[in-house]
Amino acid sequence: MGNRYKEVFLTYLRRPFSSWQTGATMVAGVLLIGLSCVPGRSSISPWMLGSFFLVPSLWVQFIEQMAGWQRVVTPNYAVPHVSAFTILSAAFVFAIPLPVAMAHHQSYLAAISIVTLFFGTIGISLALASIILLAVFPLGVLLIFSGSSGTRMMMASALSGGDHNLTWFLLGTGATLSIAALFRIACLKPEGLGRSAPIESFLFGWWLRRGRSKAPVPTGPLPRIAATMRGRARWRRSGFFRSRSLLPMLAFILVPIWLLCSVQHPHTIQVIVGAQFLLPCLAVLPAIIRGGGTTAVRFQMLETESLRPAARSNFIKGFALSFFVATFKAFAISSAVFLVAIYLAGGGLAGTLLLVPFVFSIMLAQPLVFALVWFLTSCRRAPLLMVAAGAPLIGIGPVLFPDANYQGFLIGGVVCMLIGLILIPLVYRRWMNLELG
Amino acid sequence: MTNVISVKNLTKTFGLKDALRGVDMEIPVGATVGLLGANGAGKTTLIKCALGLLRPTSGECQLLGESAWSLSAGAKARLGYVPQVIQLYPWMRVAELIQYTASFYPTWNPELADRLITEWELPLNDRVRTLSVGQKQRLAIVTAVAYQPDLLILDEPAASLDPQARRQFLQLLVELTEPAQRSVLFSTHITSDLERVADYVAVMKEGKIAWFGSLEALKERTHSSLEDAFLEIQQGESHG
Numbered sequence: 001m002g003n004r005y006k007e008v009f010l011t012y013l014r015r016p017f018s019s020w021q022t023g024a025t026m027v028a029g030v031l032l033i034g035l036s037c038v039p040g041r042s043s044i045s046p047w048m049l050g051s052f053f054l055v056p057s058l059w060v061q062f063i064e065q066m067a068g069w070q071r072v073v074t075p076n077y078a079v080p081h082v083s084a085f086t087i088l089s090a091a092f093v094f095a096i097p098l099p100v101a102m103a104h105h106q107s108y109l110a111a112i113s114i115v116t117l118f119f120g121t122i123g124i125s126l127a128l129a130s131i132i133l134l135a136v137f138p139l140g141v142l143l144i145f146s147g148s149s150g151t152r153m154m155m156a157s158a159l160s161g162g163d164h165n166l167t168w169f170l171l172g173t174g175a176t177l178s179i180a181a182l183f184r185i186a187c188l189k190p191e192g193l194g195r196s197a198p199i200e201s202f203l204f205g206w207w208l209r210r211g212r213s214k215a216p217v218p219t220g221p222l223p224r225i226a227a228t229m230r231g232r233a234r235w236r237r238s239g240f241f242r243s244r245s246l247l248p249m250l251a252f253i254l255v256p257i258w259l260l261c262s263v264q265h266p267h268t269i270q271v272i273v274g275a276q277f278l279l280p281c282l283a284v285l286p287a288i289i290r291g292g293g294t295t296a297v298r299f300q301m302l303e304t305e306s307l308r309p310a311a312r313s314n315f316i317k318g319f320a321l322s323f324f325v326a327t328f329k330a331f332a333i334s335s336a337v338f339l340v341a342i343y344l345a346g347g348g349l350a351g352t353l354l355l356v357p358f359v360f361s362i363m364l365a366q367p368l369v370f371a372l373v374w375f376l377t378s379c380r381r382a383p384l385l386m387v388a389a390g391a392p393l394i395g396i397g398p399v400l401f402p403d404a405n406y407q408g409f410l411i412g413g414v415v416c417m418l419i420g421l422i423l424i425p426l427v428y429r430r431w432m433n434l435e436l437g
Numbered sequence: 438m439t440n441v442i443s444v445k446n447l448t449k450t451f452g453l454k455d456a457l458r459g460v461d462m463e464i465p466v467g468a469t470v471g472l473l474g475a476n477g478a479g480k481t482t483l484i485k486c487a488l489g490l491l492r493p494t495s496g497e498c499q500l501l502g503e504s505a506w507s508l509s510a511g512a513k514a515r516l517g518y519v520p521q522v523i524q525l526y527p528w529m530r531v532a533e534l535i536q537y538t539a540s541f542y543p544t545w546n547p548e549l550a551d552r553l554i555t556e557w558e559l560p561l562n563d564r565v566r567t568l569s570v571g572q573k574q575r576l577a578i579v580t581a582v583a584y585q586p587d588l589l590i591l592d593e594p595a596a597s598l599d600p601q602a603r604r605q606f607l608q609l610l611v612e613l614t615e616p617a618q619r620s621v622l623f624s625t626h627i628t629s630d631l632e633r634v635a636d637y638v639a640v641m642k643e644g645k646i647a648w649f650g651s652l653e654a655l656k657e658r659t660h661s662s663l664e665d666a667f668l669e670i671q672q673g674e675s676h677g
Contacts, residue, residue, distance in 0.1 A: 004540035011529070011537065018528035018564065068524060072490050074541050075513035 008065075008080040012088055015061055022057070029053025033099055051096055051118055058088060059123050059181075066185050082186050089178070093119060107160060113171035120177025127181035440499075441466050441588045441620040442487055447496035449482050456482040458644040459496070464622060464637075469614050471631035471652075472624035473667055474641030480624040481521050483641065484592050487622075488518060501588060514542060517586035519594045521624075523573045527566035531559055531576060535583075542584035550583035556605060570597045578606060582613060589613065591623035595630055603630070610634050628664040638663070640670050647671075 016026040032050030062085040071077050097111030157163050442464040449457040457479050464470050474480045485491040486498050489505040498505040501512045508516070525534060535554070539545040554561065557575045565573065574597045582589065595603045611634055614621055625631060631638060631652070638655050640648040647670050648655065655666050 002536055002540045007537045007540040010533075011526075014533065015528050022528075065526075069488075069490055069518070069520060073488055073508075073513055073516055073518045074538075075510035076541060 004076065005080045005083060009084045009087075011065070012058070012061060012084060016057060026054065026057070033096060051115055054096070055092065055115075055119050056122050056126075058085070058092060059119075059126050063126055063185055078186055082182070086182070089119065107162075107167070109171070110160065110167045113167045113174065116174030116178065117170045118174070120174035120181065123181030124177040127184040439466060440464060441468075441501055442622060443497075443499040444483070444487060445497040447483070447486055447498055448494045449479075449486055449491060450494045455644055457486065457493070457496075460644070460646055462639060462646055462649060464620060466620055467618060468637055469610075469621040469635050470623075470637045470639055471635035472622060472639050472641060473626075473628065473631060474624070475671060478641040479644040480641055481592055484590055484622070484624060488516075488590060514544065514584075515587040517581040517584070517589040519574075519577050519581045519591045521592040521596075523570070523577045525565045525573060525577060525580075528564060530562055530564050531568075532561040534565060534576065534580065535561075538580045539583070545584045547583075549585070550579055553579045553583070553609070557602060571599060571602060574598060575602060575606075578609075582609065585613070585619075587619055589619070589621045589623075591621070593624055593626070595625065595627060607633050628662070628667060632663050640667060642671060 015022070017023040029050040032053065034050075062081065065071075065081055066078070071081075093112060093115050096115050097108060100106055101108040101111045157166065440463045442462065444460055444462040447457050447460040448455065460479070460483060462483075472480050472483070482491065486493050487500055487505055489498075489500070489508055492506060500508060501515060503509060503512050526537075529537065531554075535550060539547070539550070553559075553575075557572075557579070559572060559576055559579070560568075565576065568576065574594065578591075578594060581591075595606055598606055607630060610621065610623075613619060614634065621634075635652050637650065638648070638652050639646055640655075652663070656663055658666060
């Protein structure tokens with residue numbers, strides 16, 4: 001019989017290396033942070049990228065361990081978990097910024113403030129199980145890595161520590177979000193965590209509740225999407241688990257390619273936006289979504305395990321999870337091809353290759369296309385529809401828009417994604433009415 | 438304390454559906470109670486409310502003399518639970534999970550745990566995600582009984598066990614219930630399991646306790662097998 005604090009702490013060391021996929025993701029994150037220490041390197045992006053690999057893993061593990069029935073029935077369960085998580089979080093927050101501060105003579109406090117903001121944003125997104133925050137977060141990542149002059153100036157200012165107000169604002173915001181997320185996860189009962197998050201009751205919840213009259217629906221957007229399952233078999237059937245093992249592997253493949261391109265063609269990489277936000281989106285966002293979805297499902301499972309119609313949950317899973325998995329798999333494949341092309345062909349391709357941002361935009365428009373098709377046809381072949389809708393658009397894109405401004409497409413793609421996310425509940429309600437009526 | 442579980446007028450509603458409708462039940466110390474009921478009768482909901490995993494819509498629920506919604510660490514240390522849907526950390530190895538669970542319980546009996554692991558041939562170095570459903574269920578049982586809890590609550594514990602493992606589990610249950618202070622509540626569909634180990638039977642029907650009493654009394658009531666008695670209660674009025 002060992003010490004529970006030690007055993008809980010060991011879980012944070014064991015889990016990242018419990019499979020080669022997660023281990024590769026961890027190693028990639030550490031390598032990326034180490035890359036930022038390379039002398040003479042002008043870009044600090046690898047450091048931020050590495051953070052995106054490591055920080056969500058920490059939150060996801062904490063939430064998964066705190067969101068289960070074990071927490072209710074096991075004695076003295078919460079304190080060791082909260083303690084281990086807090087210590088490791090502090091270590092992350094203080095250790096991750098150290099390489100960039102030392103290698104690039106940046107302000108250590110400023111770097112800590114940025115990491116703290118990342119930490120808090122990811123944590124609160126998962127703690128609230130809010131699809132809005134989960135959608136906004138990649139938007140933020142997009143802006144950070146967009147390479148536009150405005151964001152570059154802001155990042156440079158933030159990291160230099162010259163703007164003290166900005167530094168303390170980022171630090172305060174990140175710390176507040178982190179503590180709020182920690183308290184929400186640690187202090188509420190499992191059933192309480194299944195309720196709508198406050199932000200959703202004000203922003204999104206009112207819109208959702210309007211459609212609630214006919215049939216009982218679970219509360220909160222993400223719980224709706226991931227509502228009710230009986231056992232792991234459904235996760236497998238949804239296709240997400242089959243795909244899950246592929247996503248970290250793709251990140252593991254992409255990172256070395258990206259590193260190689262970065263070393264061989266540094267200016268090319270600086271110009272091409274897609275590579276720099278592809279990797280965090282690819283490797284991190286699915287984990288965030290999975291973590292949030294798993295959390296929501298577990299909370300909802302405690303309350304509604306045996307009482308929800310099976311068909312409704314299959315729709316929610318098939319639609320939402322297939323959307324994300326299909327999007328990011330296609331994202332990864334196209335990005336890998338793009339990066340290899342860059343490496344082989346060199347900087348000459350930089351000015352004309354708009355494929356990756358265009359593909360990204362099209363991928364983001366998929367939920368809109370899908371929601372429209374689903375709404376009109378009430379068809380259940382979600383993954384097939386998505387591929388059928390997305391593939392032709394990808395194929396004809398470069399022909400139709402060879403010289404377009406990629407930033408415009410990017411913004412358009414993000415707008416489409418947000419519209420699609422708003423349409424999803426509409427489609428779901430219509431399906432429910434058709435199914436129940 | 439005369440009752441390990443005390444439920445008074447317990448109601449639980451999910452949306453428009455009443456899962457529990459005024460359930461009253463008292464389980465005395467040292468009793469082995471089998472909870473029998475059709476699918477959707479409310480067995481799992483009753484168990485979860487009793488454990489504090491679900492907050493009742495109304496009514497009262499006490500476990501080991503404390504409110505189920507706010508159990509102390511001491512009460513939790515005397516409580517063992519095996520859920521219907523086994524949820525163990527898939528990335529842990531069996532040995533790691535045993536060690537991790539043991540660290541929370543001062544009364545952990547390593548000899549008992551080792552004996553069960555050996556008898557049930559659980560692979561210590563394998564990760565939980567690679568185990569079969571039956572192996573996971575056995576592992577969950579080991580982690581719930583190895584610290585010799587005073588109250589053991591099992592939600593369809595033998596559902597995924599093969600006949601040999603089920604027999605071993607029932608023998609274990611008989612062994613565990615020998616001390617006079619140890620109580621067991623388990624839900625099952627398998628009436629033969631109940632007949633082998635249960636002192637009392639609670640039959641649930643449509644969110645209420647349709648019958649509660651000793652096993653012998655239930656069989657004498659219908660002068661037939663437990664299965665026939667259960668079917669008769671399901672078809673007829675509530676009694677008990």
